[in-house]
Amino acid sequence: MDQLAKFERFRALxxxxxxxxxxNAWDAGSARLLTAAGFAALATxxxxxxxxxxxxxxxxxxxxxxxxQNAAEIAAATDLPVSADLEDGFGPAPEDCAETLRLALAAGLAGGSIEDATGDSADPIFPFEHAVExxxxxxxxxxGQPFLLTARAENFLWGRPDLDDTIARLQAFADxxxxxxxxxxxxxxxxxxxVCASVDRPVNVVMGLTGARFTVAELAESGVKRISLGGSLFRAGFGAVQAAARQILTEGRFDYAASAMPDAEVSALMAERRxxxxRG
Structure with a gap:
């Protein structure tokens, strides 16, 4: 499926x-697994x-x-639309964000997100007007390109639970x-x-973090359109490996293998490459 078709599917969702x-996939292999599981779209x-x-x-x-590069490998591994976590745009200037988006489009992605967090714990959020720019x-x-831009207001992740400011930022990002x-x-x-009632764009929320756990139905009733999973699936996999390692080292047992995905099933998901x- 080409990039335009993936974008059209993503927009339709x-x-x-x-x-x-x-x-959220973290590499091409996990993208294939999650595609086979039946999700309608992926993110990095x-x-x-x-x-x-x-x-x-x-x-x-x-x-x-x-x-x-990682996002391009994920996009190439699936026929599903893929939206990339583009962090802060990889630079503070508006042109940094613009260049990142141009490169993301060239990488075959159907969308991507830019956040207003600076990465500086002493001054964690970009000033309002600069964030909007x-x-x-x-x-x-x-x-005019086949790409959906997601704008993120990061107040709540940085100890600034100011809902009024968050909504004002989201409204300005939409404008x-x-x-x-x-x-x-x-x-x-x-x-x-x-938040959903205050904006005229689709709203994404993330689940799988510690704390709040709502169902898809509850979130849909609240007005949410898209639910992402962040790094929680990766952490779930790490948790399973950690439990298996503890069983081996503390009990000398290998029961974990009974719940592991069979090699033949994993192999069937992966692309044949010769x-x-x-030697190269």
């Missing part, structure tokens, strides 16, 4: 009734990508080149050209309902 879940996860490379999920740890530049970079709005970290349905020269 945002226009259809109810809510849908976008699963900066956390999953970072952890898989032995890094912390932090602003200074991941390069734009690495993140986009960053989103505007990102939107202009992909205007600046964002197609989807996202305020991660909200812990109650009342605030989620208020190298012309395996």
């Amino acid at each position: 945002h226009e259809a009734p109810g809510a849908f879940v976008v699963a 996860t900066s956390a999953g990508y970072a952890y898989a490379h032995g890094l912390r999920d932090s602003a200074g740890a991941l390069s734009r080149r690495g993140v986009l 960053r989103v505007r530049a990102a939107a202009e970079a992909v205007r 600046a050209g964002a197609d989807v709005l996202f305020a991660p970290g909200q812990r109650d349905l009342a605030s989620i309902r208020r 190298l012309a020269d395996r």
Whole structure:
């Protein structure tokens, strides 16, 4: 499926009734697994990508080149639309965000998100007007192209649970050209309902974090359109490996293998590839 067809499918999901879940893959293999599981769309996860490379999920740890290469591999591994976690746009300037969006489009992605977090714990959120200019530049970079821009207001993840400011930012991001709005970290349905009622764009929420656990039906009733999973699926996999390791080392048992996905089933999901020269 080509990029335009993936984009059209992605846009249609945002226009259809109810809510849908976008699963976050961290590499091409997990993209194939989640595609086979039956999800309608995928996203990348900066956390999953970072952890898989032995890094912390932090602003200074991941390069734009690495993140986009990973996202391109995920997009190439599936016929589903893929939206990328593009962090802060990989730079503070509006042009940094614009260039990141142009590169994301070139990588075959159907969408991507830009956040207003600075990565600086002493000053964690970009000033309001600067944050809006960053989103505007990102939107202009992909205007008329097959790409859905998600704008993220990060207050709640950085100890600033200011719902009024969060809503004002999301409204301004929509006016600046964002197609989807996202305020991660909200812990109650009342605030989620208020966000959804205050904006005229589809709203994304993230589930799988510690704390609040709502059902798809509850979120849909609250006005949510898209539900992402962040790095939670990666962490679930790490949790299973950790439990297996503890069983081996503390009990000398290998019962974990009974619940492991059979090799033949995993192999069937993966692409056949033969190298012309395996020595390279």
